[in-house]
Amino acid sequence: SRTGGLVGWTSGYSNQNDGPVKSYITIEDCSVTGCTITGTSVGAINGHAGASDWTYTTIKNCTITDNQLNSIDEGGWRVGVVIGTANIGEVTISGITESGNTLSQTGKTAPAGQSNLYGRFVPSGTGTLVIDGVEIK
16 A cells, blocks of 8 residues: 555654664655556555654665556645655655656646655654755645
8 A cells, every 4th residue: 555666664663661673764766757656545656655663764866767657545735756644753865856747646736835855744743854955844
């Protein structure tokens, strides 16, 4: 359900009885070109980033071109050029070059004025999303 061109889901683990497990994920200097990717939460790099406040995802200096990115989720918009969903934890995106990508979600339209680099941002109180040095609120 969480589908990315490189990674489906990145997450740490913070169970009170046997955690935390901090996860530091860095994806850099990569490219995703000419793919068709379909799922519920869809990004050309990462489908879903976070589910624990111990998750630190950094995606930088990547090129994303000529991809068809399709979400079949019935909820809110969940398709982005880089990440489908940014959730709890820290997500940093920088230096992305993208062109010719098509984003679609069954029965939905992209939120007006939102960067196409991410689909939805659900911080649940502890999440952060920073794109090229600017924090998304």
